Amino acid sequence: MAATSAALSLPLSSKLGTNSSDSSLRFLNPKPILLRSPFFSPNVVEIKRNGISVSSASPVRSRICATSAQVMDQSVAALGSKASTVVDVDLGTRSYPIYIGSGLLDRPELLQRHVHGKRVLVVTNNTVAAIYLDKVVEALTKGNTNVSVESVILPDGEKYKNMDILMKVFDKAIESRLDRKCTFVALGGGVIGDMCGYAAASFLRGVNFIQIPTTVMSQVDSSVGGKTGINHRLGKNLIGAFYQPQCVLIDTDTLNTLPDRELASGLAEVIKYGLIRDAEFFEWQEKNMPALIARDPSALAYAIKRSCENKAEVVSLDERESGLRATLNLGHTFGHAIETGFGYGQWLHGEAVAAGIIMAVDMSYRLGWIDDSIVKRVNNILKEAKLPVVPPETMTVEMFKSVMAVDKKVADGLMRLILLKGPLGNCVFTGDYDRKALDETLHAFCKF
Numbered sequence: 001m002a003a004t005s006a007a008l009s010l011p012l013s014s015k016l017g018t019n020s021s022d023s024s025l026r027f028l029n030p031k032p033i034l035l036r037s038p039f040f041s042p043n044v045v046e047i048k049r050n051g052i053s054v055s056s057a058s059p060v061r062s063r064i065c066a067t068s069a070q071v072m073d074q075s076v077a078a079l080g081s082k083a084s085t086v087v088d089v090d091l092g093t094r095s096y097p098i099y100i101g102s103g104l105l106d107r108p109e110l111l112q113r114h115v116h117g118k119r120v121l122v123v124t125n126n127t128v129a130a131i132y133l134d135k136v137v138e139a140l141t142k143g144n145t146n147v148s149v150e151s152v153i154l155p156d157g158e159k160y161k162n163m164d165i166l167m168k169v170f171d172k173a174i175e176s177r178l179d180r181k182c183t184f185v186a187l188g189g190g191v192i193g194d195m196c197g198y199a200a201a202s203f204l205r206g207v208n209f210i211q212i213p214t215t216v217m218s219q220v221d222s223s224v225g226g227k228t229g230i231n232h233r234l235g236k237n238l239i240g241a242f243y244q245p246q247c248v249l250i251d252t253d254t255l256n257t258l259p260d261r262e263l264a265s266g267l268a269e270v271i272k273y274g275l276i277r278d279a280e281f282f283e284w285q286e287k288n289m290p291a292l293i294a295r296d297p298s299a300l301a302y303a304i305k306r307s308c309e310n311k312a313e314v315v316s317l318d319e320r321e322s323g324l325r326a327t328l329n330l331g332h333t334f335g336h337a338i339e340t341g342f343g344y345g346q347w348l349h350g351e352a353v354a355a356g357i358i359m360a361v362d363m364s365y366r367l368g369w370i371d372d373s374i375v376k377r378v379n380n381i382l383k384e385a386k387l388p389v390v391p392p393e394t395m396t397v398e399m400f401k402s403v404m405a406v407d408k409k410v411a412d413g414l415m416r417l418i419l420l421k422g423p424l425g426n427c428v429f430t431g432d433y434d435r436k437a438l439d440e441t442l443h444a445f446c447k448f
């Protein structure tokens, strides 16, 4: 059994700052600091609407939550000194661990301790099932004859992330007479994680749920934080729920079978964390991008861990996206327009986000909020990660505008965007920007 993880350090600390001249929610994140107490964070949030402060708090007392610890136990040592890490997502009674490491699917006790009840439904797709389903069933049942495992295998692809295909999960669960004490297990990338999570949130009004993410995208982002859902033909992820898993199990060995294009797609979200809140991590990526692309195991493990720490901390501070969490959507408003406008699955999520990040950065520069060295660095790192730096040629200004108008971040008709502002690692989530800059950006990136 793994040694209990102890908080060794508070690796990252979110710093929110106010700027009274800014009628927006502003996040300043100058330099990581170590906090004296895990219960005190010198964060200040100020939300202003139409110049009137609607909510403000001077030093917020909030628990800083993302802690991680090396976990080494005898069984792991015996396996060949494979170390694993646990990042805790601290959400009170809904807290859970993210296990990160090589060979974790060979450690049945990690999964089994989070299975509630005797029935398990593994939700996966045809691609992933062929490689990992047997291994996961073995991990769920080894030494544990009490548990019976069913599986439902969905077609593979973003275009199947919809209500019709979701129904297949409910069909299987109901036909198998699963009850409230069952556990759903998501085995696959972000599409499977989002669908299985949403199914778990709504089947019998909520059953236990475990994430086993198998893509970089899902290991660094989508499996953590409890956002679940499906697409509508008019917009991405418009139907869904916040629903947290019991645990996330990241076996980094699963990345060995991931296609190169999918690996690069996930790196878009890794780059995002650096840009919005972790300049040091961005600098590390600038040096280590060749290693990440070459799948160096220790570089990948570090990038996954640090991304999970960033995500866990943001989610712990703002689970239901009242402000801070929205910053994780840097590039996504433009990116979702590409995914929806160009056709689900044509461009991978991370590819669309990469082009979206470039557009958000371009707009931030036009507004005079960042200097051109940041624009160049973002261009360089995305190119190095083999990600696109312009949207598809067929995207028009009108296509962007019509899809962006139904984005979830539109509030009272105001299109709020995540933009970079200040030194590297700082961003704002705001509807208070010059519309001309948005128009100029759209025209700069679209032929029509």
Ligand SMILES: NC(=O)c1ccc[n+]([C@@H]2O[C@H](COP(=O)([O-])OP(=O)(O)OC[C@H]3O[C@@H](n4cnc5c(N)ncnc54)[C@H](O)[C@@H]3O)[C@@H](O)[C@H]2O)c1
Binding pocket: 125, 127, 128, 131, 156, 157, 158, 161, 188, 189, 190, 191, 192, 194, 214, 215, 216, 217, 218, 221, 222, 223, 224, 225, 226, 227, 228, 237, 254, 255, 256, 257, 258, 259, 262, 265, 266, 348, 349, 350
């Ligand atoms: N919930 C969130 O917070 C959140 C965050 C980011 C992205 N997302 C969502 O995640 C989705 C994208 O996720 P994704 O990039 O993982 O795409 P995906 O789930 O479509 O997986 C990518 C491809 O890789 C295959 N695959 C998965 N694991 C594999 C493995 N180990 N070996 C070989 N092939 C493997 C899949 O079958 C698929 O073909 C989008 O729908 C996006 O909206 C959600």
Ligand SMILES: [Zn+2]
Binding pocket: 221, 269, 332, 349, 353
């Ligand atoms: Zn994303």
